[in-house]
Amino acid sequence: MTKRAWVLVLLNVVIPGSAQVLAGNRRLGRWGLASTLVFWALAVAALVSALLFRTLLFDIATNTIALTVVQVFLVYYAALWLVLTVDTLRLVRIIRTTPRARGLIAGVMVVLMVATVGPAAYGAYITGVQHGLLNSLFSSKAQVAAPVDGRYNILLLGGDAGADRTGLRPDSISIASIDAETGQTTIIGVPRNLYNSPFVSGSPLYEKYPNGYTCGDDCLVSFLYTYGEEHPDLYPDAEKKGSNAGVEAMRDAIEGVTGLTIQYYALIDMQGFVDLIDALGGITVDVKTRIPINGGVDKAGNPINVDGWIEPGTQKLDGYHALWYARARHGSDDYHRMERQREVQQQVLAQFQPATVLAKFQSVANAGAQTVKTDIPQGALSAFVDLAIKAKGQPVTSLELVPPTYSNLHPDFDAMRAAVKAATVSSATSGP
Template identity: 25%
Template sequence: MRSSNRKKKRKWLRWVLLSVLVIMIGAGAYVFSIFQSLSSATDRMHQPIDREVSDKRPEAVKFNEQDPFSVLMLGVDEREGDAGRSDTIIVMTVNPAEQTTKLLSIPRDTLTEIVGRGTNDKINHAYAFGGVEMAMDTVENFLDIPIDYYVQVNMEGFQDIVDSVGGITVNNSFAFESGGYSFSEGQITLDGEEALAYSRMRYEDPNGDFGRQERQRQVIQAVIQEGADISSLWNFGNIFDALGSNIKTNLTFDQMVEIQGEYRAAASNIEQTSIETGSGQRIDGIYYYVVPEEELAAIQASLKEQLNL
């Protein structure tokens, strides 16, 4: 009788071990599939640029030494027959020692020198005149800090990214209509097309471009939150495909892995700000947003402190 019980226990144990082994193999294959898809997406996203290390930085950033770094985030409307404008301009600075990530929004109409063109113009025109490189050089000169990397998002395709994470939820501060949609006040759920219309509304907002910047930051943060949800892993193929099709960056896959490993704590503490100390002025009949020199100097000093410069 005891022998029979021992055989049953061994048989049960074999089934348990076999089940665990099958689950482990399946999980391993799933993780490998995710890794392969992510690697493929980042390869499509990777677009190096012909730009030397900034003279505002003595040497290149070393992620393995946890150097603070900066990223220029551009939201670009790419339309047929037009180079496009970088209507969304956000500078992200990351300091792992302080465990802080700061997002600074720059108004698209900000008057500044367009580096490489020798003229003063709206800062968002830099991309139209000279692409990512001129945009990076111009923002770098404006803020007087090194701009190390860039991430460019195709805003027309951003709706695909929102849809790939199953939509997003944001807290809308007031009711309005835009792009054929009505957005009620309070917490609302948006699909891709709705999120694009929500983030683009400008003229009906009493805060103008600043209100639009706030909605853009809301949408970006909501996408990050939804994408980080464990349930999104089951839809990783669509997510990575949407990212690969609509995002360009000079960061490599290996660098992204290093950032994820070395800067994780800083990513949990995000501070969002915008330049709101300027004033709208008309110069030769054209509207510009002019930032006073003393206010700009204070912003520059804060960013330099964040980057340990």
């Protein structure tokens, strides 16, 4: 009976349902066997897809209907495995095994139940979190935009809505230009203190400012976000498209500055960035100079009344310190600040490793939903995930439209657009 008990325990783990077919309720056993075969077939299909047809997996991971089906099946299988394990425990008849084996058999059954039911239940949980993230962050109704000149151009805005700020102001402005075939990515940085930004023809702001955003000291390109929010009537359909008037005003200006057609935007709340970086376990940066935390400056421009310092050297920064590393301006200028912001962005992307994200998926998903706003539709996610994987194997190039190469006070927009065009030649348009 002891040998029989161990055989049933082994069968329940290796081929769930087989223990019932041999020694118990055969109807339940056949149902368990059929479900196990289906599970194995799907597992093999998922493995083959991961190796040969990754796009299919991306389609499932970014489709709410497919995720619902997966979640329901995982919950069903976890419940079935639990029932089969409990029933197997009944079938082994522990009371008829040797006294020394009874406790061991019961303990092994509990461990194996956790080891088998647990992953399926956790998979169902992760699937549910992913489903919620897709619904909260990405629109299911927005139209998928086609690449322009072989590229996707995404406006990236770092919104600083700290306690010392009135409203949200995009202190970090850049465009991620992605080759639609290869995933090769170029980051184009635009200084927040750029003057005289032109608007694309057809923009409601082009009618008001045909010669560019020229109205004195209050006409920095970063102020356009607030201007748009104060004049929502300029973009009455923005909310329906998953955007807002502030974003659309920025989009029209950045298109005018760079000459690029911007299909989507992503707005990252720098305060929410703290939670995202903490969820990822922090980031590692090479700090070049001392960076002040909070405080102000004296007449000579030196930091005073600071709450602390981020010291030079290789530092592992949590969310709070990473935020100050990116946003501190005292003791440096906007252009060094832009460099630090790019460094933080790149290090956050580097932390998005599968093992890291999976282990902390709930925290990462919650932080992402609170941190990011975008008009990227769910229908575009599969293609973008595929491009992101291609991009990880290539260096990210950059172009900074900043002084001294490009003046922010009297900008030469023709020169800027020419530089952008040269930096974003797509494989689809460059020829053999």
